[in-house]
Amino acid sequence: xxxxxxxxxxxxxxxxxxxxxxxxxxxxxxxxxxxxxxxxxxxxxxxxxxxxxxxxxxxxxxxxxxxxxxxxxxxxxxxxxxxxxxxxxxxxxxxxxxxxxxxxxxxxxxxxxxxxxxxxxxxxxxxxxxxxxxxxxxxxxxxxxxxxxxxxxxxxxxxxxxxxxxxxxxxxxxxxxxxxxxxxxxxxxxxxxxxxxxxxxxxxxxxxxxxxxxxxxxxxxxxxxxxxxxxxxxxxxxxxxxxxxxxxxxxxxxxxxxxxxxxxxxxxxxxxxxxxxxxxxxxxxxxxxxxxxxxxxxxxxxxxxxxxxxxx
Amino acid sequence: xxxxxxxxxxxxxxxxxxxxxxxxxxxxxxxxxxxxxxxxxxxxxxxxxxxxxxxxxxxxxxxxxxxxxxxxxxxxxxxxxxxxxxxxxxxxxxxxxxxxxxxxxxxxxxxxxxxxxxxxxxxxxxxxxxxxxxxxxxxxxxxxxxxxxxxxxxxxxxxxxxxxxxxxxxxxxxxxxxxxxxxxxxxxxxxxxxxxxxxxxxxxxxxxxxxxxxxxxxxxxxxxxxxxxxxxxxxxxxxxxxxxxxxxxxxxxxxxxxxxxxxxxxxxxxxxxxxxxxxxxxxxxxxxxxxxxxxxxxx
Numbered sequence: 001x002x003x004x005x006x007x008x009x010x011x012x013x014x015x016x017x018x019x020x021x022x023x024x025x026x027x028x029x030x031x032x033x034x035x036x037x038x039x040x041x042x043x044x045x046x047x048x049x050x051x052x053x054x055x056x057x058x059x060x061x062x063x064x065x066x067x068x069x070x071x072x073x074x075x076x077x078x079x080x081x082x083x084x085x086x087x088x089x090x091x092x093x094x095x096x097x098x099x100x101x102x103x104x105x106x107x108x109x110x111x112x113x114x115x116x117x118x119x120x121x122x123x124x125x126x127x128x129x130x131x132x133x134x135x136x137x138x139x140x141x142x143x144x145x146x147x148x149x150x151x152x153x154x155x156x157x158x159x160x161x162x163x164x165x166x167x168x169x170x171x172x173x174x175x176x177x178x179x180x181x182x183x184x185x186x187x188x189x190x191x192x193x194x195x196x197x198x199x200x201x202x203x204x205x206x207x208x209x210x211x212x213x214x215x216x217x218x219x220x221x222x223x224x225x226x227x228x229x230x231x232x233x234x235x236x237x238x239x240x241x242x243x244x245x246x247x248x249x250x251x252x253x254x255x256x257x258x259x260x261x262x263x264x265x266x267x268x269x270x271x272x273x274x275x276x277x278x279x280x281x282x283x284x285x286x287x288x289x290x291x292x293x294x295x296x297x298x299x300x301x302x303x304x305x306x307x308x309x310x311x312x
Numbered sequence: 313x314x315x316x317x318x319x320x321x322x323x324x325x326x327x328x329x330x331x332x333x334x335x336x337x338x339x340x341x342x343x344x345x346x347x348x349x350x351x352x353x354x355x356x357x358x359x360x361x362x363x364x365x366x367x368x369x370x371x372x373x374x375x376x377x378x379x380x381x382x383x384x385x386x387x388x389x390x391x392x393x394x395x396x397x398x399x400x401x402x403x404x405x406x407x408x409x410x411x412x413x414x415x416x417x418x419x420x421x422x423x424x425x426x427x428x429x430x431x432x433x434x435x436x437x438x439x440x441x442x443x444x445x446x447x448x449x450x451x452x453x454x455x456x457x458x459x460x461x462x463x464x465x466x467x468x469x470x471x472x473x474x475x476x477x478x479x480x481x482x483x484x485x486x487x488x489x490x491x492x493x494x495x496x497x498x499x500x501x502x503x504x505x506x507x508x509x510x511x512x513x514x515x516x517x518x519x520x521x522x523x524x525x526x527x528x529x530x531x532x533x534x535x536x537x538x539x540x541x542x543x544x545x546x547x548x549x550x551x552x553x554x555x556x557x558x559x560x561x562x563x564x565x566x567x568x569x570x571x572x573x574x575x576x577x578x579x580x581x582x583x584x585x586x587x588x589x590x591x592x593x594x595x596x597x598x599x600x601x602x603x604x605x606x607x608x609x610x611x
Binding site: 041047049050051052115116117120278280281282283289290291292293294295297300302 | 547548551552553559560561562563564565566567586587588589591592593595596597599600
């Protein structure tokens with residue numbers, strides 16, 4: 001699970017966009033739920049499309065039970081005007097990301113990486129003497145993401161990628177998550193998406209759990225890193241791909257912008273940034289450009305504005 | 313492996329020789345003409361009478377009227393209540409959408425009619441949604457443009473089924489856009505053949521341009537913004553999994569797209585538009601499109 005990385009200093013709703021997307025009105029969702037959806041999107045950058053509103057409602061219901069709040073309207077107030085609204089917002093964000101961490105979490109995103117992004121990067125680097133890729137799982141939590149990336153690389157080992165050395169960096173703020181990642185022992189929830197072949201090849205049973213095999217665990221560099229630690233962030237260099245899924249949602253706008261500016265510098269010119277499935281950088285960065293891949297979106301580096309991206 | 317390109321001459325020849333050229337279903341032409349009148353002059357009974365003439369069309373319309381993609385959450389049990397709750401123009405969108413399905417040749421064609429219809433309907437909905445979100449005039453016209461943009465595929469299925477299938481297989485096997493495979497195998501694309509039919513049908517100039525130039529919006533002359541809108545909606549659908557049943561291995565950089573530049577001329581605030589959120593919304597209703605099309609096709 002992702003822990004809160006920094007305390008938001010107050011709800012900052014990013015400046016109202018000039019154009020509001022007209023709601024789709026799939027069967028007219030409840031207005032108060034839509035208000036909560038929009039609040040979460042403006043504050044955390046994670047969006048619940050109409051077909052995921054029911055999921056959001058379930059998450060709210062759990063919090064409402066805890067707070068003994070009856071209506072969504074009242075709960076919206078808990079998130080916006082009541083004291084402790086920050087705490088409540090983080091509690092809801094925790095509910096939203098619960099269970100998000102698992103092996104092969106977002107298949108279309110991983111397929112896009114394998115079939116389009118990696119070949120593009122290999123082409124861009126083909127003239128370089130060193131055949132090396134660096135992939136960074138920023139906010140790796142309990143390690144499922146970096147291990148998934150390594151398993152995918154091993155699966156592709158007979159293709160072009162075989163000639164390349166792939167370095168996987170995995171960082172997180174939380175020591176306990178990192179310890180869990182290094183132990184590489186996982187329960188049913190984390191491993192719910194893996195195929196039978198994958199289980200046979202890359203996991204060993206250990207009690208009622210599964211442990212990742214040593215070949216996958218070798219050469220993944222786990223370390224503690226606070227994404228708000230500017231000096232250390234500047235040291236992350238020559239990265240080809242960054243995964244930062246459901247991590248930035250806990251940051252306020254100014255902190256988010258700082259992290260994103262670092263990511264821009266950390267990435268090589270042809271680099272890619274992947275966020276969570278319905279996470280967006282809208283209103284956060286003008287430097288990254290949204291690109292569409294089959295079933296997924298990613299960000300690539302656009303022109304840096306003359307002011308060095310300080311425009312906001 | 314690939315037969316020599318057939319060229320446009322053969323297309324023209326076959327198109328002229330074809331007896332049962334697909335036409336917009338007889339019911340729809342008078343209905344659409346009737347709906348061109350000012351709304352205050354329209355009569356609910358008259359509209360339902362038009363649609364009710366074709367039993368299967370009427371049943372399909374009712375099915376669609378109850379989908380959350382069109383509906384307002386209330387159950388609609390008759391054509392009359394569909395017109396009353398959804399309004400004249402929504403009902404005409406629905407009737408037109410069902411009409412397009414009925415244009416496909418029946419029997420084995422090599423292309424699953426379900427995926428064709430899903431793409432057309434999905435694109436129509438995305439066009440309308442995008443037009444509304446960008447506050448462009450006439451979202452209804454955008455819907456129709458999205459619905460009909462791939463008319464040429466219907467033509468190809470009628471006039472050159474075998475040759476078209478070769479192109480379709482090539483596109484699937486190499487994960488490339490269909491029009492690129494058509495160009496290689498046939499020497500023309502569904503844009504060319506669709507344009508010919510659209511002219512034969514005497515569709516409005518804007519729709520002819522959409523059908524002809526939706527893969528090259530910079531070539532459009534009169535209706536560039538509409539063509540660009542369809543071009544973008546088409547790409548969004550294809551990237552989101554509504555693409556004739558296969559995945560195109562492409563990366564699409566919207567901000568470098570010729571269609572984006574054209575649309576930006578017409579909608580100055582386009583650069584401020586939240587494309588990420590729009591994409592997530594589109595993804596969410598494509599599931600609905602899958603469900604709806606499969607449900608109707610089974611009935």
